[in-house]
Amino acid sequence: MVPVALTAGLAVAAPARAQCPDVSKNGASGSYTSDQLYTAVRHGTDAGGDLDLSDCSGVPGVGWVTSQPDYTFRLTGNEAKRRRLQFRVDGTCDTVLLVNTPAGRWRFDDDGAGSLDPKVDIEAAGNGIYDIWVGTSGQENCRATLFTETFNNSAAIADRATRRENTRASVKRSE
Numbered sequence: 001m002v003p004v005a006l007t008a009g010l011a012v013a014a015p016a017r018a019q020c021p022d023v024s025k026n027g028a029s030g031s032y033t034s035d036q037l038y039t040a041v042r043h044g045t046d047a048g049g050d051l052d053l054s055d056c057s058g059v060p061g062v063g064w065v066t067s068q069p070d071y072t073f074r075l076t077g078n079e080a081k082r083r084r085l086q087f088r089v090d091g092t093c094d095t096v097l098l099v100n101t102p103a104g105r106w107r108f109d110d111d112g113a114g115s116l117d118p119k120v121d122i123e124a125a126g127n128g129i130y131d132i133w134v135g136t137s138g139q140e141n142c143r144a145t146l147f148t149e150t151f152n153n154s155a156a157i158a159d160r161a162t163r164r165e166n167t168r169a170s171v172k173r174s175e
Helices: 154-174
Strands: 004-007 010-013 028-033 041-047 071-076 084-091 095-100 106-110 119-122 128-136 142-151
Touching: 028 041, 041 128, 084 095, 084 128, 095 119, 106 119, 128 142
Parallel strands: 028 071
Antiparallel strands: 004 010, 041 142, 071 128, 084 119, 084 142, 095 106, 095 128
16 A cells, blocks of 8 residues: 555545565576586576666665566575575676575675676575576666585585594594
8 A cells, every 4th residue: 555645635645655576576597516616507688677786775785687587596506515506697788796695584686796796605694595686787677697606615524624633533543
């Protein structure tokens, strides 16, 4: 319901709150295991939209997106591997990237992949649903490709190696 103000006996509609990225909506869907994403998966899309992120409190970034995510991915099989999940965009214009993680955290990037392309890295990514918006820094739309890929997480590898060494040391002491 749109709020209405009364002015000199006339009903005047107050401006509606700007629409913002909506995590209750789904984009094109896919489900991938951590192993499947060890080789990049690519999806073509039209980057941009009619929503100005700077009007959306609680959502980081500046740029133009749609209300509905471009993609909704389910990640599985990463709990033991703790791989880094990376989203990056190759666009024909200046693109931005907005990601909502399974924990409900927003991640934003503009130009992190170099040139005019964004990249979002999530270390030891959790399993679950990721909503992804591929937007533009200006109001123009353009063709873009979203790449989704996992990489071995150097922190997770070091942590496993340390735990193995601690276990070996503990076994040697008990002998």
